[in-house]
Structures are given as C-alpha cells and as structure tokens.
Amino acid sequence: MGIYKFVGCFGSGVLVNYFQSVFTQQINPLIDGIATRLLPWTILQDLVANEQGILTLGMRYVITIILPITTTFFLIFSILEESGYLPRISLLIDHLFKMIGLSGRSIIPLILGLNCSSAGSLVTRTMESKRERFIISLLLALAIPCSAQLGIFIGLLSQNFMALIVWAICIAFIFAIIGSLTAKALPGSWSYFYMEIPPLRLPHLRSTLTKTYNRIRWYLSEVIPLFLLGSVIIWLGNLIGLLPWLVHSLEPIMLKLELPKQASSMFIYGFFRRDYGAARMFDLHHAGLLEGRQLVVSAVTLTLFIPCLSQFRFMLRERGLKTTITLSSLVIIFAFSMGYILNKILLVLEVI
Incomplete structure (x- = not known):
C-alpha cells in the first residue's frame, strides 16, 4: 500500500500532473514558436516541435512522465535493497517458484526486469539451466512491466482501485499459468537454491540516495537517446506514410478490443520502448479517449505485448533468432487474445 501511494499517487499523480502542466502550458508553446521562427520548412518544424517533435514529444515524455515515476520507484527499490528485505523475498517465493520450474534465485532477473527488461534478460545467463533461462525470458517478455510502465499503470488505474486490482490479478494469474505450463512442457526440473540472509536494518540515507541517483542516471542515459530516436523514427514514419x-x-x-482507433499508436510506440507505449496511453487518457474498462484492457494488453526493441535485441543476442522470433510472435497473439477475452469478461461482470 505504501508503494502504491508513493509511486502511484505521488509520483504518477502529483508530480506527473505538475510537470505535464508546465510543459503543455509553457514550454511546448515556447518551443513551437521558436521552431516556427528559426526553421523555414514545416518538415523540420515537425521534427523538432509540434505534436510529435523530438523536444515536444520525446523530451516531454522523459521529463514529465518517465523521470518522476522512475525516481519514486527507484527510491522505494533502494530502500528495500538497503533494508536487506530483497533476499528474504527470494526465500519466501522459492517454494512458489518451484511450481513453475524455477527457484528463488529467479527473483533477481525478475526484479531487475521491473527496473528494465533488458537488464533482466541479461542476468538470465546466471541461471544454471537452459530450461530456467527460457522460462524467465518468456516471463520477462510476457508479464513483467518495466518500472516506468508499472508506475504509469499504477498512476492511471489507481483512480479506480478496482481497475488496479483487476489488472494485478490478471497479470499474476497469467504469470502463474504460463510459467506452470511452460515448466511442464519443458524437460528438466528446478535447481536447488541456497542464499545467505543479511540482517534486517534501517536503510542508510546516503547510501539509499546514492543508489537511487545512480539508477536514475543510468536509466536516463539509456532512455533519452532511445526516446529521441523514437521521435525521429515516428517523424520519418509519418513522412513516408509508414506509421x-x-x-x-x-x-x-x-475495434475488437473496443478501444479507440488512436490506441493502436500505443502498441507501435511500445515496441520502441515499453515506457514509450505507456506514456502514449497516459496521453490518450488525458485526452479523454481511454476510461474505466478501456484503461484496464489497454494496461493488460500493453503489459503482455511484444518486448521493446532494446529487450528484443538482448533476447536476439542471448537466445538466438529462432527463439526470439518464436517468443515474440506468441506474445503478440497472446496479448491481443487476452485483451479481447478480458474485455468480454468485464462487459459481463460490469465491475468497472
């Protein structure tokens, strides 16, 4: 509940709303005006400013949505790490994870996947068997949202607590079912897990803030170039008609998911970066195009959707072309199928 309040209500609510208002009311109009005066061609103006420019879209997403959400999430994560609680989580879930063919050691790449799926995919090489590596890679691609995506979902869905509960139950259920079925389909068994448990302690303020700062600096150094590149690709896509x-x-x-047609851009953006797609979902909600049931369906489908370009690259390097293409194709089909089924269930139950 504390994480939900701090990341969801404060980070995704108070901070994001403040930065969004500053950008949309003051900074973006200023950038549009400067671009109009300095750049004589509309094509170049669209690249830098206007609706989908590098500065007005890419940097706005980074500063107004990604930065406040990841900062609050990384701060909570650093507090849990400093307190010595994370190793205890590994032991607590060891028995549960054995049901899906994994051990408590698997919590490390999965928790790192909450930070960034690419980092989680990279750490899977520490798993003892190819079977465990495949299961974790599948779960990372399918049911583990990255930190910014998770924060945005919590922020949007927390406006209707039942919507947040439905999303969490859906993802947890899919995580358990897919993991269990994959473990039964693949030969082999879980590995034994041993870990030294550090004592619980009060987090050190300086160490906690240093870890938070280092994670934010690392994350922004990765995300800013990719978001700017994404803006350029979107600009080129619009220019040649591909997008x-x-x-x-x-x-x-x-239409099958009963979402507005503009929602298709969430999934295209989401392939560049998962948090890019979630940020687009945030924009659509604030434009009044996504509400209630549609938010839940969008959040579940986006969570399950194909991994972003960065994770796709890591999977390609770590698992090979055949495994990566197979996993990605299955994930796309599964994501849209689950979104369709969930929408029909929510229509019948009328809980949201």
Missing part, C-alpha cells in the same frame, strides 16, 4: 499505415492496420484489432 499511418501501421496505425490503420491495427485499427480492426482495436
């Missing part, structure tokens, strides 16, 4: 074609191609699926 409108992709958006139009996904519109029939959006």
